[in-house]
Amino acid sequence: MAGVVVRVASAADLLELPAVEDAADELFRARGVLDLPAAAPAPLRARAWRVLVVGRPVVGFAVLDRVDGDVHLEQLSVHPASMRQGIGAALLGAAVSAAWVVGARRVTLLTYADVPWNAPWYARHGWQVTDDLGPELQALAAHEEELGLTRRGRRVAMARPV
Template structure:
């Protein structure tokens, strides 16, 4: 179940992010990072407590540890460590054919609004480009400010229902069945260019 947690917008698509940026370097995750990711996601999810229809997500399930370890094994997970060492954010993805699908992206509450979400997206899109993939995909809430509007600001586009492939349609159906239909969700995609940067850091 994908419901990316707060990584608030800090710029516009095609331009460098504005505002304060934390002094950390995004790096590929290692297996030692995996046990820390569920707690980080739980911390980030507390932002949903401010939305009555989604408040249950603040105490809901998080991505299973096995999903993180599989993503790390596929070299499709990135983390944002603080200068002191603890992780401030992560993005877990998985390759599907010519797509790299974001399963979860979370930034800890203390680090939200400081550009980490955009930098994590940049890592995903750059990796997809280097691997010769065609799209980065995800599913998210349509009207939650740090969900679809944030991804749109980074260059992601809404995938209309009529254009959904079987994989994305199945993900949305599963999310609907697990109770995520209280607020509309959608699939989004980023068409990976053959050259040049993807998402600006």
């Protein structure tokens, strides 16, 4: 993670996120997942509690929200050309730091259980599968099911203590 600078996204940075997300989603398309939701537009991302980015232009980002009093990692994407350089790990560390600053007890996320760069990767970085879902996190999981994300694999909730 040396040399990776994580910062809060500017309005200009938010405009770059869809391209990073689309490029990262190509990894899923290669696995046959062709019906992912479209990348969120900048105005929608601007409503998040916090958006963290790496690079100019942006090569990785994390979208954080407040859910059940915790910090929730709604999205983490790194452009494939910039993977394996510590960017994702730096974004995770910054998410945990942001949670600590606001007194949250943990950072949560929802992800695919069996995709190598999803739950197994998060587990290597200190996240554990949890069934301790508050009402807001339960609602997010239900919304993901409505979007059809569970058709392509088992989804799990994970948490990392702050």
